[in-house]
Amino acid sequence: MSQPQPVRQKMQVVIDDSSLEHFNSCIQSRYERYLSKKHEIEVAEGTLAQFASGFDSFGIHKTPAGIIYKEWAPEATSLCLFGEFNNWQRNQYVGKRDQYGVWTVLIPNENNRCAITHQQKLKAGLTLRDGKCVDRIPAWATYCVQNKETRLYDAVFWDPPEPYEWLHPRPSALRALKIYETHVGMSSEHGVVNTYNDFTINVIPKIAETGYNAIQLMAIMEHSYYASFGYHVTNFFAVSSRYGTPDDLKRLIDTAHSLGIYVFLDLIHSHSSTNVLDGINQFDGSDHHYFHAGKKGRHELWDSRLFNYGHWEVLRFLLSNLRWYMDEYRFDGFRFDGVTSMLYKHHGIKYCFSGQYHEYFNENVVDTDAHIYLMLANDLIHQLNPNAITIAEDVSGMPTLGRPIPDGGFGFDYRLNMSVPDKWIKLLKEVKDDNWIMGDLVYTLTNRRWNEKCIAYAESHDQSIVGDNTIAMKLFGPEIYSNMSRNSAYTPVIDRGIALHKVIRLITHVMGGEGYLNFMGNEFGHPEWVDFPREGNGWSHHYCRRQWHLRDDTNLYYHYLWQFDRAMNLLEEETHWLNSKDQYFNVHEKDKIIVFERGNRLFVFNFHPSKSLEHYRVGTKFPYEHIIEMDTDERRFYGHGRLQHGHENPFPIMKTPWNGRPNYIQMYIPSRTAIVVKPLINDEDRKKYGLPTFEEIEKELTLTKEGEEEEKVEETKYETLVTAKVEVMILNEKEIEEMKKEEIQEIAEGEMKAEAAEENVVTVEKVEVIADVGGTEENAVSDENAKE
Numbered sequence: 001m002s003q004p005q006p007v008r009q010k011m012q013v014v015i016d017d018s019s020l021e022h023f024n025s026c027i028q029s030r031y032e033r034y035l036s037k038k039h040e041i042e043v044a045e046g047t048l049a050q051f052a053s054g055f056d057s058f059g060i061h062k063t064p065a066g067i068i069y070k071e072w073a074p075e076a077t078s079l080c081l082f083g084e085f086n087n088w089q090r091n092q093y094v095g096k097r098d099q100y101g102v103w104t105v106l107i108p109n110e111n112n113r114c115a116i117t118h119q120q121k122l123k124a125g126l127t128l129r130d131g132k133c134v135d136r137i138p139a140w141a142t143y144c145v146q147n148k149e150t151r152l153y154d155a156v157f158w159d160p161p162e163p164y165e166w167l168h169p170r171p172s173a174l175r176a177l178k179i180y181e182t183h184v185g186m187s188s189e190h191g192v193v194n195t196y197n198d199f200t201i202n203v204i205p206k207i208a209e210t211g212y213n214a215i216q217l218m219a220i221m222e223h224s225y226y227a228s229f230g231y232h233v234t235n236f237f238a239v240s241s242r243y244g245t246p247d248d249l250k251r252l253i254d255t256a257h258s259l260g261i262y263v264f265l266d267l268i269h270s271h272s273s274t275n276v277l278d279g280i281n282q283f284d285g286s287d288h289h290y291f292h293a294g295k296k297g298r299h300e301l302w303d304s305r306l307f308n309y310g311h312w313e314v315l316r317f318l319l320s321n322l323r324w325y326m327d328e329y330r331f332d333g334f335r336f337d338g339v340t341s342m343l344y345k346h347h348g349i350k351y352c353f354s355g356q357y358h359e360y361f362n363e364n365v366v367d368t369d370a371h372i373y374l375m376l377a378n379d380l381i382h383q384l385n386p387n388a389i390t391i392a393e394d395v396s397g398m399p400t401l402g403r404p405i406p407d408g409g410f411g412f413d414y415r416l417n418m419s420v421p422d423k424w425i426k427l428l429k430e431v432k433d434d435n436w437i438m439g440d441l442v443y444t445l446t447n448r449r450w451n452e453k454c455i456a457y458a459e460s461h462d463q464s465i466v467g468d469n470t471i472a473m474k475l476f477g478p479e480i481y482s483n484m485s486r487n488s489a490y491t492p493v494i495d496r497g498i499a500l501h502k503v504i505r506l507i508t509h510v511m512g513g514e515g516y517l518n519f520m521g522n523e524f525g526h527p528e529w530v531d532f533p534r535e536g537n538g539w540s541h542h543y544c545r546r547q548w549h550l551r552d553d554t555n556l557y558y559h560y561l562w563q564f565d566r567a568m569n570l571l572e573e574e575t576h577w578l579n580s581k582d583q584y585f586n587v588h589e590k591d592k593i594i595v596f597e598r599g600n601r602l603f604v605f606n607f608h609p610s611k612s613l614e615h616y617r618v619g620t621k622f623p624y625e626h627i628i629e630m631d632t633d634e635r636r637f638y639g640h641g642r643l644q645h646g647h648e649n650p651f652p653i654m655k656t657p658w659n660g661r662p663n664y665i666q667m668y669i670p671s672r673t674a675i676v677v678k679p680l681i682n683d684e685d686r687k688k689y690g691l692p693t694f695e696e697i698e699k700e701l702t703l704t705k706e707g708e709e710e711e712k713v714e715e716t717k718y719e720t721l722v723t724a725k726v727e728v729m730i731l732n733e734k735e736i737e738e739m740k741k742e743e744i745q746e747i748a749e750g751e752m753k754a755e756a757a758e759e760n761v762v763t764v765e766k767v768e769v770i771a772d773v774g775g776t777e778e779n780a781v782s783d784e785n786a787k788e
Contacts, residue, residue: 004035004039011031011408012407012408013403013407013408013409014408019357023360023361026361026363027400030368030375031406031408033372034376034405041315048376048379049383051319052316052320052323052380053320054140055320058071058072058139058320059139059237060116060122060140060155060157062114062159066107066108066109067106068107069105069124070105071102071105071139072102072103072313072317073103073284074100074286074289075101075128075129076097076103076284077127077129078095078127079126080094080095080124081093081095081122081124082122082123083121083123083154084122085115085116085120085157090133091125093107101284114159117159118157118158119157120156121145121154121157123136123137124137124138126283126284128284129285132285134285135277137153137154137235137278137279139236139237139317140237141155141238142238142246142328143158143246144222144234144235144238144278152277152278153224153277156241160247163247164246166254166330168257168258170330170332171257171260171262172260173387174262174389175576175579176578177214177455177515177517178211178213178516178572178573179212179215179517180215180216180517180520182203182207182215182216182218182520183217183218183219183229183461184220184243184252185219185226185243186520186544186546187199187203187545187546188546189545189546189549190545191540192545193226193242193243193541194243194545196245196248196249196251197248197251199252200252204252206548206551208259209566210523210562210566210569211565211566211568211570211572212261212569214262214263214264214389215263215264216265216266216517217265218230219231219266220265221233221240222236222238222241224278224279225273226532227532227533229461229465229532230266231338232272232273232275233268233279234278236280236321237321246329250329253331254330262332262333262389263332264332264389264391265331265335266335267325267336268338269342269373269377270307270337270339270341270342271302271307271338271341274298274305281305290305290307290311290313290314290317291305291306291308292308300349306341306347308369309342309367309370309373318373318377319376319380322380326381326384332385332387333390333413334381334389335391335416336377336390336391336393339392339401340396342370342373342374343398344365344367344396345364345365345366353396359396360396360397360398374410375410377390378405378412379411382411389413389414390412391412391413391415391416391455392410392416393415393416394415394418395418398410401452402414402415402451402453402454415452415455416454416517417454417456417457417513419444419447420444420445420457420458420508420512421460421463423441424458424459424508428471428475429474433496433500433609434609436592438588438592438593442587442594445507445511445512446512448513453513453514453515454513454514455513455516456509456511456516457508457516457518457519458504458505458508458522464521464529464530465531469529470522470526472522472525472526472527473527473529475496475497475500475501476494476525476527477493479491479494481527484550484558486555486556486557494557496609498557498560498561498638499639499672499673502561502637502674503605503632503674505564505568506568506603506676507594507605507674509578510596510598511585511596511598511603513578514578515578516569518565521547523561524551524558524561524565525561526550527547527550528543529543532544560637564632567630568630571676575599575600577598577601579599582597582598582599584597584621584660584661585597586619586659586660586661591606591613592606592607592611593606593607593608593613593616594607595618595619597620597621600678600681601629601677602620602622603674603677604618604667604669604674604677605673605675606669606672606673608671609671609672613667613668614668615666615667615668616666616667616668616669617664617666618664618665618667618677619657619658619660620677621663622663622679623655623662624653624680624681625650625653625680625686625689626650626677626678626679627646627649627651627677627678627685627689628646628675628676628677628678629647629678630676631643631647632673632674640670642668648689649689651666651667651677652665
């Protein structure tokens with residue numbers, strides 16, 4: 001296999017963004033290092049996919065010879081496997097070490113039967129360099145459970161006699177993402193840790209019903225500390241046993257796939273728990289096993305360990321972890337958590353990003369090994385499943401993160417638009433409604449890098465945790481506990497909250513990105529915060545649940561907020577605005593109006609707290625009549641129903657330019673209302689509202705044109721005929737003059753003859769000559785004239 005040649009050209013990301021010109025060499029260098037590392041892997045391991053199949057050899061496996069346990073622990077002086085299968089006799093099965101520090105333990109079959117049976121608990125025993133003997137959970141363990149007595153975890157040999165049989169294929173590629181972010185454990189109505197099975201039966205149908213097409217599962221990778229929200233992972237290849245078994249999770253994913261729903265794993269590869277007894281920290285006794293040594297290997301804010309992405313076995317471990325979840329559980333993609341921490345040596349700690357490019361392409365600042373790992377990870381994922389989705393959580397704004405690797409990017413499909421939830425919570429906390437600046441809001445919603453797709457969201461799960469507020473809690477305040485029933489007082493606070501909750505979500509959905517995300521329960525304004533069981537709250541689950549009955553009770557305002565969220569998602573599924581790059585907006589600061597075109601819809605937002613506008617001109621590119629398709633003030637969403645007329649009567653189109661658009665319509669725009677306006681561009685819609693179809697319009701135009709043509713022909717014939725008549729008349733007048741002359745001559749000659757005949761009288765009969773064409777009395781010549 002030949003060594004990849006250095007890239008000596010301008011990268012596509014630089015061609016697309018000339019402001020990156022000065023950093024083309026940095027981007028080239030990063031790409032070349034990725035190619036070099038991939039080549040190195042292919043030479044040593046065969047392919048990247050084969051390298052990422054470490055779970056086939058590492059960990060605990062059944063073979064014809066017996067159980068083989070394989071572990072990388074270079075600093076250990078001995079390693080053994082023990083457990084329930086041998087009555088916890090520690091040194092009965094001791095392994096052998098190779099030159100790379102990889103230990104192999106063989107546990108022979110007994111009477112042609114496997115020595116370890118399904119669901120038996122076990123541990124690895126290591127002797128460290130200082131002679132100390134320690135117990136560890138195998139790093140590649142695929143299932144772990146907590147010992148109720150010691151509160152520590154044990155590895156479990158998972159080998160069901162009847163492996164789970166998948167019933168449904170992976171879903172087809174999604175057009176656009178509408179993600180429902182969930183936590184299985186806190187998804188129950190009741191104060192318990194919920195299960196995979198209950199989630200499958202009771203929560204997935206709710207997600208599908210509300211119009212979301214992807215589920216993002218948090219806290220799946222095993223974590224000994226429940227209140228970490230799943231972000232302090234201890235066992236990377238094990239799914240959390242709190243919620244059930246591996247097969248239960250497979251059933252959950254299979255069920256989602258049957259509904260065409262993608263399932264993403266919230267992946268934690270940015271750091272690891274410092275837990276030594278349950279996790280991989282100091283597994284072989286060293287400080288640097290999977291991590292950097294010393295201070296470099298610790299995140300001071302998260303109290304966690306930081307991976308050494310430049311180490312061969314760490315790369316194998318992490319890349320294999322990705323493939324494990326794709327192959328074994330059929331996950332459809334990953335949300336990479338904490339990417340900012342991975343990208344930079346400073347991990348974003350006490351660092352304020354200004355957006356200047358030197359902050360992103362400084363060799364002294366960025367972690368190049370982490371960059372290469374992320375590129376290899378995206379390469380692998382899309383090799384294994386071209387329809388898989390990867391999403392980066394990065395707050396720094398790293399350019400090229402969401403661009404293809406050959407173009408000079410990192411290969412992520414999407415990046416989270418993290419500035420949006422920060423903007424909303426800042427406005428709600430610090431600025432009065434009257435002082436919201438529309439241009440600033442639009443800038444935040446639309447300020448994203450060209451050709452790098454973003455996931456927009458109005459609020460993050462972090463805002464749901466104790467100490468912060470969700471948008472609903474900020475809007476409704478204490479009244480969220482007292483006035484959310486239709487039987488209670490309908491106060492100005494409730495009216496404002498219901499209106500803004502809907503408007504904020506819609507403008508985020510249509511303006512903030514190419515995908516949309518919602519955290520479980522926020523779609524209906526779930527009250528209270530999330531507080532995991534802990535000593536400080538008496539280990540209570542009361543605030544670690546979702547009160548679904550609030551959503552379903554038609555006597556509560558929560559129900560109508562949910563109905564709006566559902567209608568919004570279903571309308572996007574019909575209109576496809578998330579896919580459209582065709583976007584245009586106008587802002588009127590004084591009126592607090594934002595008009596936004598995206599795809600084949602027009603969106604009108606009035607953020608004014610009290611000012612409703614009549615006969616307001618709204619510019620549009622569409623030269624057709626318009627109709628209101630949905631608005632936040634509809635009664636079905638517990639609005640005031642002020643726009644019903646616009647749902648039933650199309651707005652006439654005025655084909656006169658307005659605000660940079662070739663046409664305009666005139667509308668009534670109530671305060672604190674968002675309106676989705678649909679141009680009537682197909683015949684079915686036009687018939688519905690009593691408008692002529694385009695076929696009828698074309699036919700009428702054709703008939704009119706034909707009538708005009710016929711009229712023109714008749715006019716031409718008439719003009720020709722009149723011309724002919726005039727010519728004949730001129731000709732006849734000449735003949736008449738000649739006749740007059742002849743008559744006069746004859747009369748004169750007759751008089752002469754009469755005189756010569758001596759008093760003989762001759763009587764001349766009356767002669768009347770009429771012109772051939774257009775004869776009238778004016779054209780007549782009488783005998784009196786002749787006599788003259």
